[in-house]
Amino acid sequence: MLVQGMRGSQSQMDSPSAQLALIVASQNFLQPGGKMVAAAKATVPTIMDQASAMQLSQCAKNLAMALAKLRTATQKAQEACGPLDIDSALGLVQSLERDLQEAKAAACDSKLKPLPGETMEKCTQDLGNSTKAVSSAIAHLLGEVAQGNENYTGTGLRAGAGRGEGAVLVATDLSTPPGIAAREVAQALCSLGQAARGVAASTPDLQVRNAMLECTGCIMDKANNLIEEAWKAVAKPGDPESQQHLAQVAKAVSQALSRCVNCLPGQRDMDAAICMVGEASKRLLVDAVS
Structure with missing residues (x-):
């Protein structure tokens, strides 16, 4: 849904409904994305291979940062698209x-x-x-x-x-x-x-x-x-x-x-x-x- 929303917004940059669809898709992605981060962090201690554990931990941190940026961008988009x-x-x-x-x-x-x-x-x-x-x-x-x-x-x-x-x-x-x-x-x-x-x-x-x-x-x-x-x-x-x-x-x-x-x-x-x-x-x- 998020990828679809991005593609729709890019192909229809002047479409209010496409912008709204992207905002909705972004909001809907935040919660499952957060659960994925939590699951990844909980899994790290159970991985025996140190290199794999470090890689998973870093990926979880990167995803958490990306989600934080997405949340901020979504809030700004809602404010900017108020006139929709x-x-x-x-x-x-x-x-x-x-x-x-x-x-x-x-x-x-x-x-x-x-x-x-x-x-x-x-x-x-x-x-x-x-x-x-x-x-x-x-x-x-x-x-x-x-x-x-x-x-x-x-x-x-x-x-x-x-x-x-x-x-x-x-x-x-x-x-x-x-x-x-x-x-x-x-x-x-x-x-x-x-x-x-x-x-x-x-x-x-x-x-x-x-x-x-x-x-x-x-x-x-x-x-x-x-x-x-x-x-x-x-x-x-x-x-x-x-x-x-x-x-x-x-x-x-x-x-x-x-x-x-x-x-x-x-x-x-x-x-x-x-x-x-x-x-x-x-x-x-x-x-x-x-």
């Missing part, structure tokens, strides 16, 4: 939709494989965490819309933002970096898409694989609608119809998230077990009455 508005969030989500389409095509050809380090257990845990992160980010976005915070939702910079519409600059107060809430949603969706792809690639169950990719694609589509509706709602502060429509779209995203989680093998088995218990309880009641 709602278009960049929409562009990233649409890019995630395309990635899922490619994953579905690869799955149909039996070419979808787990990435290095991906396991069913890890991806399942990541999916649960990212689902919560998406829900939290959406709740944050809705809260800012309700308060009419244009800077935070990223709607104050452009008029006409959306799929295929021309963007027209309008005057606004940029004292607060715009697009933060929309960007949070897009970042959470990026982690969700990566986890869902990992689950699909790691499971041998064809039904689970197809359902996971299909449900995740639905989430991206609904979330795209949500970001657009949030922009429209802030453009009409206090409009009951806009607020109601936004709430309906948010509910659709929530339902799509639930369907995605329910695709997990363990969750499906649990639901089936609960249904079996329910049916057994009904039969016991019937037998008791008769």
Whole structure:
């Protein structure tokens, strides 16, 4: 993801969504990179060959320094790219939709494989965490819309933002970096898409694989609608119809998230077990009455 983000940013230097994708990929790399450093340092004392141990120790130090520089660069990039508005969030989500389409095509050809380090257990845990992160980010976005915070939702910079519409600059107060809430949603969706792809690639169950990719694609589509509706709602502060429509779209995203989680093998088995218990309880009641 990090290499892909770098290539995308280099080939599309004027693309806000490519810049945002690189920032997200960099953030997502920091935690596993830190774990790799810790694992390497813990392994050094167990290596008998002194030269190999020294080499591993030095590599761990170099990686730790590189991660520190990456963290600093990412923070500076976020500050410098503050003006990235709602278009960049929409562009990233649409890019995630395309990635899922490619994953579905690869799955149909039996070419979808787990990435290095991906396991069913890890991806399942990541999916649960990212689902919560998406829900939290959406709740944050809705809260800012309700308060009419244009800077935070990223709607104050452009008029006409959306799929295929021309963007027209309008005057606004940029004292607060715009697009933060929309960007949070897009970042959470990026982690969700990566986890869902990992689950699909790691499971041998064809039904689970197809359902996971299909449900995740639905989430991206609904979330795209949500970001657009949030922009429209802030453009009409206090409009009951806009607020109601936004709430309906948010509910659709929530339902799509639930369907995605329910695709997990363990969750499906649990639901089936609960249904079996329910049916057994009904039969016991019937037998008791008769």
